[in-house]
Amino acid sequence: MVTLTIDGRKLKAEEGKTILQVAEDNNIYIPTLCFNEAVKAYGACRLCLVEITRRGREKLVASCLYEVEEGLKVKTGSDRVVANRKMLMELLLARCPNNKEVQDLARKLGVEETSFQQDDNQCILCALCVRVCQEVVGVSAISLVNRGVDRQMGTPYYEPSDVCIGCGSCAYVCPVGAIKFEDIGDTRYIKWPNNKMEFKLKKCKTCGSYWIPERQIEYMMEQTGLPPDTFDNCPDCRD
Amino acid sequence: MAKKQQTSKRLNSVAALEALRKAIVASRDPDKPCITVCGGTGCLALGARDVIAGFKREIEKGGLEGKVSLKITGCPGFCEKGPLVVIKPEDILYQQVKAGDAAEIISETVKGNIVDRLLYVDPNTGKKTTYESDVPFYKKQKRLLLGSNSSIDPTVIEDYLALGGYAALGRALSGMTPEGIIDEVKKSGLRGRGGGGFPTGAKWETCRKAEGEKRYVICNCDEGDPGAFMDRSLMEGNPHSVLEGMIIGAYAVGSHEGYIYVRNEYPLAVKNAEIAIEQAEEYGLLGRNILGSGFDFSVKISRGGGAFVCGESTALMASLEGKVGEPRAKYVHTVEKGLWEQPTNLNNVETWANVPLIIKDGAGRYAKIGSEGSKGTKIFSLVGKINNTGLIEVPMGITLREIIYGIGGGIPEGKKFKAVQTGGPSGGCIPDSFLDLPVDFDQLDKAGSMMGSGGMIIMDENSCMVDIARYFINFLEGESCGKCLPCREGLKRMSQILTGITEGRGKDGDIDLLERLSATLVDCSLCALGSTAPNPVLTTLRYFRDEYEAHIKDKRCPAGVCKALVTYSIDEEKCPGCGLCAKACPVEAITDMGKKKPAILDKEKCIKCGACYDVCNLGAVIRK
Numbered sequence: 001m002v003t004l005t006i007d008g009r010k011l012k013a014e015e016g017k018t019i020l021q022v023a024e025d026n027n028i029y030i031p032t033l034c035f036n037e038a039v040k041a042y043g044a045c046r047l048c049l050v051e052i053t054r055r056g057r058e059k060l061v062a063s064c065l066y067e068v069e070e071g072l073k074v075k076t077g078s079d080r081v082v083a084n085r086k087m088l089m090e091l092l093l094a095r096c097p098n099n100k101e102v103q104d105l106a107r108k109l110g111v112e113e114t115s116f117q118q119d120d121n122q123c124i125l126c127a128l129c130v131r132v133c134q135e136v137v138g139v140s141a142i143s144l145v146n147r148g149v150d151r152q153m154g155t156p157y158y159e160p161s162d163v164c165i166g167c168g169s170c171a172y173v174c175p176v177g178a179i180k181f182e183d184i185g186d187t188r189y190i191k192w193p194n195n196k197m198e199f200k201l202k203k204c205k206t207c208g209s210y211w212i213p214e215r216q217i218e219y220m221m222e223q224t225g226l227p228p229d230t231f232d233n234c235p236d237c238r239d
Numbered sequence: 240m241a242k243k244q245q246t247s248k249r250l251n252s253v254a255a256l257e258a259l260r261k262a263i264v265a266s267r268d269p270d271k272p273c274i275t276v277c278g279g280t281g282c283l284a285l286g287a288r289d290v291i292a293g294f295k296r297e298i299e300k301g302g303l304e305g306k307v308s309l310k311i312t313g314c315p316g317f318c319e320k321g322p323l324v325v326i327k328p329e330d331i332l333y334q335q336v337k338a339g340d341a342a343e344i345i346s347e348t349v350k351g352n353i354v355d356r357l358l359y360v361d362p363n364t365g366k367k368t369t370y371e372s373d374v375p376f377y378k379k380q381k382r383l384l385l386g387s388n389s390s391i392d393p394t395v396i397e398d399y400l401a402l403g404g405y406a407a408l409g410r411a412l413s414g415m416t417p418e419g420i421i422d423e424v425k426k427s428g429l430r431g432r433g434g435g436g437f438p439t440g441a442k443w444e445t446c447r448k449a450e451g452e453k454r455y456v457i458c459n460c461d462e463g464d465p466g467a468f469m470d471r472s473l474m475e476g477n478p479h480s481v482l483e484g485m486i487i488g489a490y491a492v493g494s495h496e497g498y499i500y501v502r503n504e505y506p507l508a509v510k511n512a513e514i515a516i517e518q519a520e521e522y523g524l525l526g527r528n529i530l531g532s533g534f535d536f537s538v539k540i541s542r543g544g545g546a547f548v549c550g551e552s553t554a555l556m557a558s559l560e561g562k563v564g565e566p567r568a569k570y571v572h573t574v575e576k577g578l579w580e581q582p583t584n585l586n587n588v589e590t591w592a593n594v595p596l597i598i599k600d601g602a603g604r605y606a607k608i609g610s611e612g613s614k615g616t617k618i619f620s621l622v623g624k625i626n627n628t629g630l631i632e633v634p635m636g637i638t639l640r641e642i643i644y645g646i647g648g649g650i651p652e653g654k655k656f657k658a659v660q661t662g663g664p665s666g667g668c669i670p671d672s673f674l675d676l677p678v679d680f681d682q683l684d685k686a687g688s689m690m691g692s693g694g695m696i697i698m699d700e701n702s703c704m705v706d707i708a709r710y711f712i713n714f715l716e717g718e719s720c721g722k723c724l725p726c727r728e729g730l731k732r733m734s735q736i737l738t739g740i741t742e743g744r745g746k747d748g749d750i751d752l753l754e755r756l757s758a759t760l761v762d763c764s765l766c767a768l769g770s771t772a773p774n775p776v777l778t779t780l781r782y783f784r785d786e787y788e789a790h791i792k793d794k795r796c797p798a799g800v801c802k803a804l805v806t807y808s809i810d811e812e813k814c815p816g817c818g819l820c821a822k823a824c825p826v827e828a829i830t831d832m833g834k835k836k837p838a839i840l841d842k843e844k845c846i847k848c849g850a851c852y853d854v855c856n857l858g859a860v861i862r863k
Contacts, residue, residue: 043568044723046763060762065568080762087759091728115752116732125721144563144721147546149731151721 004072019063019074020048030076031085031109033092033175034126035064039135045126046088051075060084082110090114096121101176122178123193125151129170129179139163139219142170142192158195166190166199166213186210206237249523251531253409256400259522263401272307272348273327275389276336279314279472280507281629282321286337290322293341306349310398313388313476314468316630317376320359325371325389332371333357362626362648379645381608382632383616384592388476393511396518399479405524407595411487412532415598417447420491424594426602428614433459433550433587434662434691434767436613436680442584446492446574449582454494457578457585458485460501460508461555463547464663465714467694469618470588472630474501474508477592478515482538484591486525487598489536492584496537500555503542512540547718550692551766552577552585554720565720566766587692589618610636613679617690619661621647623697624654633678640674643697655700658782662691664711664718665771667778668704687778689771703800704783705790709737711775719768726769729760733776743803745791750780799862802847806863811837813859820851820860 001012006019006028013022018041023030034045041064048063053073060081063074075081089106094116096102102124106112127144130153134140141164144153155161166188171181180191188199201210202217211234221228250256276282276291294309310327317323320334326348333344336357347354358367359374368374371389391398399405411420425440446454458481462470474481485497501508516538519525527535541559548554549564556578558564577583593615597605606614613635619642621631626648633642639659643649650656658668661678667688669676676682680690698707716730733756736749757773764770780787789795796804809820809829814837821831821838828844829851837859840851852860 043765046724046765049763061570062568062765066570083755084759084762087755088724088763091724091732091759094732095728115748117735124724125727127722146721148719148721149716149727151727 002068002070002072004068004070004074006074007076013068015068017068019050019052019061019066019068019072022068023063023074023076028076030063031105032064033105033124034128036128036132036173036175038173039128039131041065042127042131045124047085049081049084051078051081085109086111090116092124094118096124096176098122099124099176099178121193122176123153124176124178125153126175127153128173128175129153129192132169132173137165137167137169138223139165141165152194154192154194155197160195160197164190164197165216165219166197167216183210188213202231204234204237205232207234209234211235248521251523251528253413253530256405256409256524256530260400260403260406263397267401269328273310274307274344274348275310275312275325275327277314277321277323277389278311279318279388279475280468281314281318282323283507285321285335287322289338290324290336290341293338294345297341297345301345303345303349307345310392312391313393314385314472314630315371315389316380316382316385316472316632317374317627318630319626319628323389324357327390330371331369332359332374334359375648376627376629376631376646379637379641380632381616381634383596383608384473384477384480384589384618385630385632387480388472391477393476393478394514396479396515396522399477403599404479404595405483407597407599408483408486408524409530411490411598412530412534417491417493420487420598421447423602424491424597427597427605428602428609428612429590429593429597429605430613430680431586432589432593432617432692434689436690439586439590442574442586443488443492445572446582446584449575451576451580451582453496453579453581454492455578455581455583456485456489456492456494456497457555457559457583458497458499458501458591459550459552459555459585459587460499460505460512461543461550462505462588462692463502463545463550463718464692464694466622466696467620467663467692469620469630469693471505471508473588473592473618474499474505475511478508478511479519480592480595481512481588482515482519482525484586484594485538486519486529486536487594488584488586488591490534492582494584495535497539498559498578499538499540500543500549500559501540502545502549504545509540509542516540546720548720548766548768551768553766555585556583565722566768568765589693608634610677610679610682612681613690617678617693619693619695621695621697623660623695624650624699624702625697626651635679636677638675638677639669642678642695643674647697650697650699656697657700657702658698658704658707660688660696660698660707660711660775661694662689662771662774663694664714665689665768665774666691666694667774668698668707668782669778670782672782687781688774701798701800703741703796703798704779704786705737705796706741706798706800708775708779709734709741712737712772715768715772719772723763723765723769725760725763726765726772729756729764729769730772732756733760733773737776740787740790741796741801741803743790743794743801745787745794747791749791750784750787754780795863799849799852805847805849806842807840807845807847807849807852808842808861808863809838809840810859810861813857814838815857815859819854823850823854825850 030048032048043062043065049060050063089111093106093114097118141161168181171179182189199213217231324333324336421443429439430436543549549558551566554564554566616632618632660668712734716734719726721727760773816834816836818831821829828841830839
């Protein structure tokens with residue numbers, strides 16, 4: 001255990017935990033967009049930056065990546081942190097001026113409008129979808145393509161993916177609702193910012209509702225070795 | 240049979256290495272004239288291949304193999320005057336040599352004569368200089384690393400051995416402990432030449448002490464700054480010096496596996512590094528049981544795909560692992576968890592090349608060179624608006640004035656010096672009030688710039704500093720990996736604002752916004768690419784704010800560079816009607832009205848190329 005101070009509060013925390021985890025454990029709010037406990041911390045959105053004092057010097061660190069240490073002093077809302085966070089939100093707002101989640105977070109952090117020229121994106125490039133697809137689902141159907149300002153997320157060459165199982169984890173994990181996911185009749189539609197795919201759904205033997213993409217069943221069988229009849233019924237109709 | 244020959248070359252002790260060195264030196268006639276031709280990339284581009292072919296032809300034709308030898312070497316630095324030929328042992332320098340000069344050079348050299356017309360002429364004094372070391376470009380340099388380039392054929396390990404090569408390794412492996420070596424490097428004061436300036440010895444020590452199953456050493460040869468070719472020239476011209484440094488470093492940190500990460504756009508560096516590794520392996524200087532010491536170390540080459548960001552250590556390591564070359568946070572340093580999560584010591588080409596010097600001659604001697612906080616020499620590529628473009632090596636602490644005027648020969652066409660950008664695209668622009676600034680890590684930092692890897696771009700009075708800032712931000716915008724928000728989105732917006740200013744769309748508040756945005760990039764970026772990227776903007780704002788204001792408030796570009804803000808007109812009083820401007824105009828915007836009648840310029844048609852302005856010697860074309 002180490003002792004640290006966050007915003008003047010003296011806290012005890014397990015070694016190896018990050019500042020963000022310790023803050024969350026203690027109900028201290030630090031904004032973040034690219035962090036999700038399901039995947040490894042990535043440190044890309046920079047919104048979770050906090051000010052720490054180390055060897056007498058103050059610096060900003062990404063709290064999702066920085067592990068707590070004995071005697072650490074953390075400020076989550078210093079002037080420097082707030083000014084930078086606002087600027088980051090202005091940049092995000094310029095990128096995604098019409099995204100509701102981005103607008104809401106901006107307002108929450110005290111930013112009403114952006115000083116920059118505006119584009120019209122929905123995706124904030126936090127890569128959560130990509131990381132979930134790789135680290136949790138294990139199929140890497142989507143990735144980030146191109147470099148720098150041209151960066152986008154998509155399937156290879158924006159073509160229908162051979163490996164995507166249509167599970168929708170990407171849509172579920174997206175913090176700004178940039179990936180649309182809808183089941184209509186026997187078809188699931190996943191709409192990423194730059195391309196889309198359709199998946200045939202399987203019907204539940206008991207209630208008759210369409211509940212899971214056939215590809216997802218194939219993949220789960222492959223992974224687990226379970227027999228096909230395991231997936232005959234939807235979770236609601238199972239014994 | 241081939242295998243037997245290989246084993247016979249192997250050196251099993253330091254004594255065997257020294258014996259081989261003696262034998263190599265004894266087999267060479269020190270008085271035999273040797274024509275050395277620079278085979279570095281600059282001279283090759285200027286036609287050195289034809290020159291080399293010319294020499295070969297002439298030597299063969301005259302059956303002169305016994306009287307004169309020919310050597311293709313690395314870059315001696317004076318690229319401006321290439322292709323360069325140096326006649327050894329006197330070190331007579333011939334510049335801008337052409338294939339047709341080969342016959343004369345050979346016949347005169349054999350007779351012991353000098354070809355007067357190919358000597359360097361000082362443009363300021365008109366004086367001819369015979370010997371390389373007397374040329375002003377070389378005179379103020381201290382070429383500890385580059386000095387051997389013109390004596391070594393980089394593909395011949397024996398050339399390196401003849402000059403004392405691998406003696407430092409012999410010393411390290413036979414009489415020094417790893418801790419002793421680290422101590423020596425610490426005492427030398429050597430700091431990383433890749434840009435950060437971190438003390439090398441301390442880095443090695445942390446790596447040695449870090450826990451891990453394996454340790455790696457890496458040589459960073461992913462030089463990507465526009466106009467920079469320091470590392471390239473070392474790797475191309477003297478790859479064994481880099482390799483020797485790496486082997487010593489590996490022994491010191493306890494590593495048995497090393498990588499040279501070199502960009503694929505440097506084919507000659509890749510090739511020469513490959514040859515050097517092969518030759519060092521043959522001699523038992525790399526591989527198992529080096530020089531019979533029991534120490535094993537091997538080096539592999541990994542070729543980079545040309546992403547600027549891969550020069551950043553964590554991105555480089557990701558790329559080496561076969562992943563996308565993107566940086567990660569360095570809260571846990573790479574010396575503790577680097578390549579494949581193992582302790583990894585990464586140094587830049589030039590840093591590695593310094594190591595043999597320190598071990599061979601001792602830290603004390605090395606530490607005498609340089610300034611208080613920065614020891615040794617530094618290689619810079621001197622480019623831009625400068626008379627003597629080239630690669631220079633100077634002691635740390637030399638002033639900018641000595642570099643620009645003493646070595647660089649000043650600004651072409653007698654124009655005024657305006658600024659120097661040091662440290663690559665994310666370095667800062669330093670104005671003339673800093674000409675007497677001693678060049679070292681700390682002083683450049685204080686001036687708002689940085690050492691970087693050693694780019695030095697000179698700008699004259701005709702450079703627009705807003706446009707310069709726009710250019711570098713554009714470059715960095717293109718090279719940002721896009722992972723973190725401030726760098727990706729911030730550079731894009733910065734570029735838009737700067738482009739707007741240079742195109743006459745600047746508005747009140749732009750400067751303030753640039754400053755606030757810069758602060759966020761510095762504070763929040765994930766890696767050094769983003770956090771140093773605003774330097775060109777911040778320094779030009781600091782030293783040339785009036786130029787920004789002129790662009791924004793007066794819609795005027797004082798240097799006359801930004802087309803949207805410049806208009807051309809004819810001064811009717813001064814124009815004699817000579818018609819030169821009309822001839823130069825590519826779009827027929829100027830009408831020649833005949834002698835003694837001023838020309839007429841149609842502003843609607845004018846594309847603002849400035850051709851008329853350049854040809855008029857009477858100042859009759861006005862640029863505003």
